[in-house]
Amino acid sequence: MANKTVKIGLSGASGAAQILHLPILTKMSNVEIVAICDRNRDRAQRIAERFYIRQVFSDFEEMIATADLDVIDVCSEVQYHLSEVSHALKAGKHVLVEKPFAQNAIEAKQMVNIAEQQQKQLMALMNLKFRSDSIALKSILNHNQIGKTFLMKAGWMRRNEKWQQKQMFLRNQQGVIMHLGLQVMDLGLWLLNNPRVKTVKAVSFNQIMKSWVEDTALIMLQMIDNTVFTIEVGWNMNYGKDSLYVELFGEKGAARLNPLSILTEQNKKLVNITPSQAIFRGDPYLKSYENEFSHFLFCLSNKLTLQSSGVEIIERFKIMDAIFQSIQTGCEVVLK
Incomplete structure (x- = not known):
């Protein structure tokens, strides 16, 4: 093409x-x-x-x-x-x-x-992994600037979802895990270079909306190398503002997304190596979609492998199934 x-x-x-x-x-x-x-x-x-x-x-x-x-x-x-x-x-x-x-x-x-x-x-x-700051963070992690990551924490807590929008999700029996949690999980696993998940433990709540699907959830994924990834999501929280974040802790530094911040150890001192914010102009959410569509069209034209396709997307949904199984049983789920 x-x-x-x-x-x-x-x-x-x-x-x-x-x-x-x-x-x-x-x-x-x-x-x-x-x-x-x-x-x-x-x-x-x-x-x-x-x-x-x-x-x-x-x-x-x-x-x-x-x-x-x-x-x-x-x-x-x-x-x-x-x-x-x-x-x-x-x-x-x-x-x-x-x-x-x-x-x-x-x-x-x-x-x-x-x-x-x-x-x-x-x-x-x-689209979260197509944000400009996500791409910059991925590059820094791939260059081993914070060392091996042993803990990642991420969350997306939203306060002002419109009730009309919530009703649409409820009609489709979609709670906050499918709506927000899937995106945060995808971003985090991509930043970690898609490691194999060993165990899943999750709890959920519907204390705010009192509906038949969850409005708040806490998820913990443990990888086969024992790296731990925790996710918190909520879409009707009594927060002052929405909060989307990722925090990574490595053997020689730490990183945060939204806003992007990178600290690494050099000569026994922590040094801030955060890239200039000038490279992140414009609305990051809108830009992420622009980048995503461009990626799709480029791969289509050049017959290249897409991100978020094939085995990768199947594995994401195997984890999602395990999350809901853990919530239903109250037990940790071991992935095969």
Whole structure:
């Protein structure tokens, strides 16, 4: 697909599609949004007019059969991902999938297997690792600036989720672990170079929303090299402001993300080697999506391996399944 305009069809006129996907993709020189599909055709029509999209559908299979497309961008609700992704791949399309990618590891494996059989690119959108500060931190860790990491702590505590948005998650039976925890876990494991997880222990609470899904959770992952990674997530906390952070502790230094800070030991003294913040201009969340879409298109054009695809995404969902198993049983889960 080198030097070719990539024709994209979008499924699901979600908030992510309207706020992130379409504003970014429509500005990319090598992309054309050819079609949009949503079960609510009126909503799809309004968005099509806003972003100058020519073809509008309310039936996903009709869009696949009718529109001339290279890529399907799936932004629909998670319960539709397996059927839509499978159909698109079997029709010869490459696929992007907004998080959460799947409902469980079985679904994730089914989609990955079909992509491999069809020899098509399939990417789960996990944007936190495409933040500019995340990329800078990853480079520093890969150059062994803080030594071997033995402890990582990460969290995403949100205060001001809109109730309307929460109701959508509740309808899909998605709590804070799937909505925020998956992203934080993906970022942390990527920073650690995707080590094998040995054990999982998790607890959850629904003390604030009093719903049938969790609104707060604490998770501990232990790797086969005994590195420990703890994750705390909440989406209706009585905080003054939202908090997203990662902290790593190594044998000769420490690092923190958001804001980025790096301390390393030199000549028996701790030295601040944090890169200049000037390289992190703009909204980090918006920039992460720009970087992610560029990565997908570059790999598509050059036939390279994508991040957040294949075995990596299957392993993420095996861990997610273990997290929910630990919560249900109250026991530590050993991963095979």
